[in-house]
Each structure stands twice: as C-alpha cells, then as structure tokens.
Amino acid sequence: MSFTSIVLVKQVPDTANISGQVMKPDGTVNRAKLPAIFNPEDQVALELALQFRDKYGGTVKAVTMGPPKASELLRECLYMGADEVFLISDRKFAGADTLATSYVLSEAIKKLGAYDILFAGRQAIDGDTAQVGPQTAEKLGLPQITYVEQILKAEKKAIKVKRKIEGGFEILECSFPLLITVIKDAATPRPFKAKRVMAYKNARSLVELEKMVEGNSLLYMDELTEEYMSKSLFIPTLTMDELPLDQERCGLHGSPTKVHKIESVVLAGNEHIKVEPSKEGLEQLVSKLMDDHILG
C-alpha cells in the first residue's frame, strides 16, 4: 500500500502578537508588517500526513497559496519531511476570500496529478473561518471529513478516522480520495531535522531565483533554474499562466465577500460603581442586588 497525500498549508500573521498599523485602507491585511508563522493546525495536518506516510508508505506534497514570501513556509515543510512542495502565487490571486482561494487551490491540485487524500488544518488563525478545506473538497467533488482527531486505519480502498463532534466523537469510514481537516489535538508537529535543514535551506522558488538574478549580472535565469532543479532545490511555482483559471473567479475580484468596514475594538469605558472590598461595602452591594431582584 502507498498513498499520495497533498497537504494544504498557509502562512499566517501571528494574530496573537498584533501591533501597529497592519490594516490597509481597503480593509485587507498588510501581512508584510506582521511576523508570519506556520498556521498551527496546518502544521498538525502536515505532521499527520507524514505519520500516515511513515506508516503506510507513499509521498507527501505540501502546497501553499500566497505571496512569494510564502516560500519560507514551504522550506519549513521540507525541513519537517515533505517530499515535494509547491507554491501557488500570482498578484492576480491577491485579496481572495475563501471562495476564490478554494477555486485556485482546486485547479492547482488537479495539476499535481493523482492523489488519495488531501489534508488541511481545520482553520487558520488569521480568519478562523474553517471554510477553505470544505470548499476545496466541494470544488473537486470530494467527500470531506472535518475536525479529524485521529486516523484509525487505512486500507487499500478506504480510510477510517475519528472526528470530534459536539459532546463526543464519530468514527467514519470513507473511500479514497477524500479531504480531511485536522484539529490541533491530532498530532504534535515534529521538530525540524538538522539534516533536512542543511539539505533544503537553499531551496528557492522561481520568484526568489528571479530576485537573485536581478541583483547579480553574472547570473542567468535559465542556468540558475537548471542548477537548482538538478540539486532538487527548486520550488515549483504555479501562476495564473500555468493554471486553467477564469480570472473573473480569482483574487479580490472573484471574492463575493468584501470588507466594508474595520473598527478597532474600543472600550466604552463606562462608569461603574466602585465597591469597597470591606464587609460594609459588600453587604451594601448584596442588598442592592437583592433589591433589584438579581440575587436572592
């Protein structure tokens, strides 16, 4: 038995550490101004895919859609043990909501050849929507199992998983191919392997190589690309041109949801009654609450 897995990963702003002016006037996020991290549940999804490969054999491909900077994330996937990584990047994809994102992802996945299982994190911490996984599955005509906490067993034709539901769990069986989304408790991501970091720290995507050529008149793009490919350090990039996409359905333009307004959360700072932490103060408070029929 061996299975081909594709893991959908995303680089996200570290929403726990937001400071300064990070919102652009159009209401989208200026990601350049925030520290970017591996979306936690996507990293768990990659870990689960790697465990699945280690147990049953096969290959793990990691895919991300994002700006050229997202190559950083793909290198991290290689450090963890992904066999192949792919960047989906084009200015025309920018500003996409979950519908436009899942459209591009689904077309890119079709381009990557046959697969048995798609893995994704349940949700990303920048939007918490949990929509891209199911919407990608729908577009590919795949069944989906969300909130997966454990893969119990895989056989040639079907997989058995345990998923979380409100107040309990479900054990579901599904034929391949399918998409699963994974919750945080499903696995603990392995640390980067020093050997793999050494091997892949110089892996570069097309855009990154172009930047190197721009800054150095002695380098030629064709030769450089060939060199990186021969060393298996080339991160393939899928752009608008490589994919059979309807531009109307991509990026901000292809996104039905728009940000109308962004407000930072301001506290009303309303006046409250200060109660002294003394016996008398507390007895007064209790009397007031009883008079108001809130207590007693």
Add this chain to the structure above:
Amino acid sequence: MKSHSNDVWVFIEQRSGKPADVSFELLSKGRKLVEVLKGKLKAVLIGSDTANIVEKIFKYGVVEILLVDHPDLRDYRTMPYSRIMHELVSEHKPRIVLFGATIIGRDLAPRVASFTRSGLTADCTDLQISDVTYLRKDYPELLLQIRPAFGGNIIATIITPDAPIQMATVREGVMENLPLTDAKKGKITKIEYKKDPDDDLIKIVERYQEESKVNLKAAPIIVAGGYGMGSREKFQLIKDLADVLGGEVAGSRAAVDAGFIPHERQVGQTGVTVRPKLYIACGISGAIQHRAGMQEANKIIAINSDPEAPIFDICHYGIVGDAVEIIPKFIDAFKHKLR
C-alpha cells in the same frame, strides 16, 4: 430559475432528533431581518421523525418549512445534507441563508456556499440590514455581517454586494432566543429524498455523543474565575460562591489552559457565549476574547487586584482587590443578608 427573493432561510440543526438552540436564535434574528427586507422567513429541516421540531419552529413566525424527512437522514452526514441544501438554495434562491457556527454548520455551510458561489462569513456576532455604498455604487438592503477578526483585535463588517445569495454562520448564544406568543402555524412543504450514489461515500461506523451536563447559557447567575485565582485549590472559592448564590461556575480561557476548570465551562470567543442576569468575574483581566462571551450580561461584577484591568471598563460594579480574599467576605455578606 427565478432571480433571488427577499427571503431569509435558517438551516435547522438537529442532533439525534433534538434541535440545536442556535437554530432558534437564528430564527429570532431572521424574523427581524425579514421585517426590514419584506421577505419571508423560512426554515430548512433535514432529519427523520421531525414532527416535534416542526412544532417548535412554528413558534418563531416561520412562514414555511422546507422539510426533508427520511430515515436515512436521521443523523447529519456531509454528503446528503450538503447536496440537499445546495439543491434547495439553487432552486429557490433565498436572499440570506443562516447556519449555526457549530461543527455541523461549519462543515455544511462552506460546501453549500461553494456550490452556489455565494458569499459566506463565518462566526458572525451581529447581523443587520442596511443600504451600503461600496466603491461608489449603491446597494440597497445588504446584509451586514459583523464579526471579530484577527484574534478579536478588530471588528470587521463584511458585505456580499454582488452575489445574489448572502450566507453567514453565527455562534450559539450570541443572538437572543425570542419565540412568539401568538405565532401562527405556517406551511410545511415536504420534499422527497432522492438518494444519490455519493450520499453513502462516508459511512458512520460509530457515534458517541452525550448531552452536555453543563448548561451555562441557561444559568441566571454565573461566577467565573480567571488565571488571577492563582491555583486550582483557590479556584474552589469560585465554586463555593456559585453554590451559595445558586449559580453556575465558569472560567476564562486562561483558567481553562491552567487546568483550573474544564473547557466545557469556558466563557468567551472560543467557549460559550452567555447572557445571564448576573456575571461575577473573579481574577479575570477581561481580554476582548473573554468579553465577547459575557458582555451582554445584565449585571457584571468585577473583582480584580489590578485597577487598570479592562474588565472594569465593562462592569457595573467593580471591586479592586484580591478575589481570594474578597470571595469569602462576599459569601459572608450574602449569608448575613439572607438571615
């Protein structure tokens, strides 16, 4: 195929024949939305043996229930439910479709939105209808989908200006549950379940589900503790106070993470949203994520040793001091007054 209507649909979620509270909260909100839109409030119910749920739905002013009742549909399954739902939406083209932001709703809604190419906003905390000017174009009566974003640091208003169907999920407990006293029984439209081969791609091998023994949402008094309680032992004081007052015990995320209290009792953005008569926050600083789950409480008492803690900005009664020392005094004061 008709162009869109002004109707608001609510997907009624049921688990083993028991309707989810959030569905009734959405019907209550949906009723307000159709008043502005001058459309009809409709419910979609998929399940088996649904008679008692049907009756409850009509208490909310629903004009029509689209009912798909079949033994195979007893439990939620992604494939048949999403297919049935997207077929109905494609055929009738409601203006707005609302789902609970539950595990079921978050599994179902994205697929339906994807198929129908509708806009979908997750985890809304408020919904309003308003005329909007977007990019110098006027859009009458759009659904404002209001939600916290970026870990709760901002409040975003999302609109779906050009797509005919606007969809949103809403978390349980965020909207009020307001049944009508004089509701008329509406129409039931039965829709036949036509099985599709893909419906059985996923099989349920086993399911274990127990009803939560904790019902924070229904509690009139909630005593909540935070990380500021200091230890699991001292957290016992929260339980003591709750017992004396006849309330339920809750905690902030920090208290849950510290192991003071189980997750099912967490109030806030990643926990339960509550609106009790009285909420006593002890040793809780009042991060936005926590406030999102309790600021609608009728009366809030805050006890915190830091006078600058944000919880004091939303409370009605503030007590500056160590909750560990103040709670026993509070209990004494209450017992004294009861006598």
